[in-house]
Amino acid sequence: MFFIRLFICLILLSSAFTAQSAVILQYHHVSDKTPPSTSISPQLFDQHLEHIEQQGFSVWPLPKLVQHLQQGSTIPDKVVSITFDDAYESVYRSAFPALKKRNMPFTIFVATQAIKKNNQLFMTWDQLKEVTQFGATIANHTHTHLHLVRKQEGETNEDWRARLREDILRAEKIIDQNIPNTSKLLAYPYGEYTQEVQSLSQELGYVSFGQQSGAVGNAHDLTALPRFPMTNRFGAMKQFKLKLASLPLHASKVIPNQKIVRQPSISKGLRFEFDRKYAGISCFFEGDAVSIKQEENSIIVQQELTLPVGRSRINCTAPSSEKGRYYWYSHAWIRPKANGEWYKE
Ligand SMILES: [Zn+2]
Numbered sequence: 001m002f003f004i005r006l007f008i009c010l011i012l013l014s015s016a017f018t019a020q021s022a023v024i025l026q027y028h029h030v031s032d033k034t035p036p037s038t039s040i041s042p043q044l045f046d047q048h049l050e051h052i053e054q055q056g057f058s059v060w061p062l063p064k065l066v067q068h069l070q071q072g073s074t075i076p077d078k079v080v081s082i083t084f085d086d087a088y089e090s091v092y093r094s095a096f097p098a099l100k101k102r103n104m105p106f107t108i109f110v111a112t113q114a115i116k117k118n119n120q121l122f123m124t125w126d127q128l129k130e131v132t133q134f135g136a137t138i139a140n141h142t143h144t145h146l147h148l149v150r151k152q153e154g155e156t157n158e159d160w161r162a163r164l165r166e167d168i169l170r171a172e173k174i175i176d177q178n179i180p181n182t183s184k185l186l187a188y189p190y191g192e193y194t195q196e197v198q199s200l201s202q203e204l205g206y207v208s209f210g211q212q213s214g215a216v217g218n219a220h221d222l223t224a225l226p227r228f229p230m231t232n233r234f235g236a237m238k239q240f241k242l243k244l245a246s247l248p249l250h251a252s253k254v255i256p257n258q259k260i261v262r263q264p265s266i267s268k269g270l271r272f273e274f275d276r277k278y279a280g281i282s283c284f285f286e287g288d289a290v291s292i293k294q295e296e297n298s299i300i301v302q303q304e305l306t307l308p309v310g311r312s313r314i315n316c317t318a319p320s321s322e323k324g325r326y327y328w329y330s331h332a333w334i335r336p337k338a339n340g341e342w343y344k345e
Contacts (some may be wrong), residue, residue, distance in 0.1 A: 005082070010274060010320065012194075019246055020075055020217055020218050020336060021077075021215045021217040021218075021244065021248045022079040022081065022215065023073065023080045023081075023214055023216070023227070023228065023244055024062070024065070024080070024081045024209070024225065024226070024227040025048075025080065025081070025083065025227065025230050025244075026187075026209075026228060026229050027040060027083070027084045027085075027091075027095070028084065028085055028086055028088060028228060029081070029090045029091075030042055030045045030088075030090045030094040030095040031088075031094060034099070035214065035234070036230060036231065036232060037087065039231060039232065040230055040231055040232055040235050041232060042095075042162070044237075045095060046098050046134065046237065047118055047237060047240075048101070048230070049072065049098055051105065051237070051240065051241065052104075052244065052258075052277070053102060055244070055245075056078055056080050057078045057079065057080045057081055057234070057244065058076070058078060059082060059104040059105060059106075059269075060079050060081050060136055061081070061105040061106075061107070061137055062081045062083060062107040062139070062185060062217070062241065063107075063137055063183040063185065065079065065081050065216075066222070069218065069220070069225075070207070070218065070222065072094075072218060075134070075316075081106075081107065081312070082104060082242060083106065084106065084107070084108045084295035085109045085110075085141055085189075086109070086110070086111060086114070086141065086242075087108050087110045087111075087122050088117060088122060089120065089122060089123055091108065091123065091274055092123045093136060095133060096131055096134075096136075100134050103135070103136070103340055105135035105136065105137070105219070106131075106135070106136050106137075106139075107136065107139055107185065108123070108131070108136040108138055108139070109139050109141035109143035109169070109186075109187035109209075110128065110138055110141050111141040111143065111144065112143045112174040112188065112283055113143050113144050113145070114145065115174075116153070118242045121252070125178045126183030128179065129179060132179055135239075137182060137183060138179045138182050139169045139175075139183065139185035139186065139187065140168060140172055140174055140175060140184070140185065140186045141171065141186070141187050141189060142167050142168055142171050142180065142189055143167045143170040143171040143174070144167055144314060146167055146188045146189060147189065147192055147335060147342065147345070148164055148193060148194075148197045149192045149197060149259070149260060150194055151196050155204060157196075157254070159198055162174055164197070165200060165204065168200075168204060168206075169185065169204070172184075183207075184204075184205050185206065185207055185208075185209070186206040186207070186208040187209045187227075188201075188208060188209065188210055188224075189209075190211075190345070191211025191212065191227075191311075191332065192259075192311070192334055193208070193210055193223075193224055194259045194260060197225070197261075198221070198223035201223050202222075202223050206223075207222045207223070209225045209226075209227055210224045210225070210227065210332070211226075211332075212224075212226045212227075212231050212330040212331065212332045213227070213229065213243070213328060213330040214248060214249065214328045214330050215224035215246045215248040215249075215327075215328055217247075219248070219252070219275065220248065220250055226284055228243045228246075241324075242324070242326060245325045245326075246317075246325065246326055246327070247320050247325055247344070248328070249274060249278065249318065249327035249329035249330060250274070250275065250329070251272040251273055251331065252271075252273050252274070252275065252276055252316070253271070253272070253273035254273075254331060255269070255270070255271040256270070258333070259333060259334060260333075260334050260335070260336070261334070261335050262335070263306055264306060264307060264335075265304050265305055265307055266305040267304055267334070268301065268304050269299050269301065270297070270300070270301040270304060272295055272298060272316070272329070272331070273298045273300075274297050274298070274329075275297065277294065277296060277297055278318035278327060279319075280319050281299060281316055281317070281318035282313055282316065282317060283301070283315065283316040283326075284314070284315050284316075285313075285314045286308070286312060290303060290305070290314065291303050292316075299316065301314075308335065309335050309343055310335065310343060311333070311334050311335075312335070313330050313331060314330065314331050315328070315329070315330045315333040316325065316328075316329045316330075317329070
């Protein structure tokens with residue numbers, strides 16, 4: 001009897017320490033000559049790979065990770081997936097050799113309209129086909145790289161949905177013509193989505209990704225999985241180490257739950273409801289600490305948040321029982337200009 005009890009205890013203990021989670025990294029350019037907001041230097045990128053290896057992380061192809069999340073299968077601790085948005089030429093020139101050398105699989109989300117012969121900034125279909133021979137997955141990033149959340153003037157809800165559907169399916173068709181049988185994975189351009197966009201992606205059979213930060217876990221909605229955007233700034237080694245080691249924190253409820261905010265601020269009282277109470281949780285908005293109150297499983301923001309025009313996000317982290325590992329949650333907002341028009345991007 002004692003041994004049975006001991007055995008049950010050990011199982012419970014081990015499941016408590018088995019993180020059912022993974023981290024997805026999102027890169028754009030791997031170059032010193034491209035815009036800083038979407039670029040990482042080849043040197044820093046290589047340091048990331050080195051650290052992933054040194055820390056004993058397994059690099060999984062994204063479809064494998066998605067399959068585990070869909071089936072609720074056990075994901076071992078320390079799993080990471082590497083993704084690139086837009087298929088920039090520097091991914092082929094700088095990132096691919098570094099990944100190939102280390103036998104690391106990766107995924108490229110392609111906005112298909114940009115992939116043409118003689119476009120110096122992007123990879124070609126020949127290059128995209130070549131990388132699939134070395135463990136890469138080519139996935140959907142829409143055809144025209146549109147802002148999915150933006151309705152055009154005078155457009156009905158139905159017309160808007162039809163336009164998005166057409167753009168996503170067009171990319172799907174072009175990818176399929178070049179690289180058949182790829183997984184149905186979609187990265188929302190600019191990481192922008194609303195509930196309506198999520199339901200459309202689900203209707204089309206996609207598992208989709210935003211660019212709100214955080215580790216992924218079983219509780220996450222497969223229509224908006226988080227990824228950590230990586231640039232020289234957000235991927236500096238100190239930050240990278242924390243992000244790679246992070247654990248999932250998922251809010252089952254956000255009140256008020258809005259993605260597009262037309263007023264200039266979010267009033268005091270914003271509430272995030274988690275699966276349990278997280279001791280020592282703290283939140284940051286635009287780089288500043290945010291005053292919060294904890295109430296059972298929820299945290300309530302005790303101040304007004306002034307939103308800039310564009311995208312902004314609140315990040316909350318809580319220490320885990322493992323040193324240096326934090327639960328990580330992020331919620332993003334998009335604000336159009338005061339006159340209701342969308343800013344240029
Ligand atoms: Zn993109």
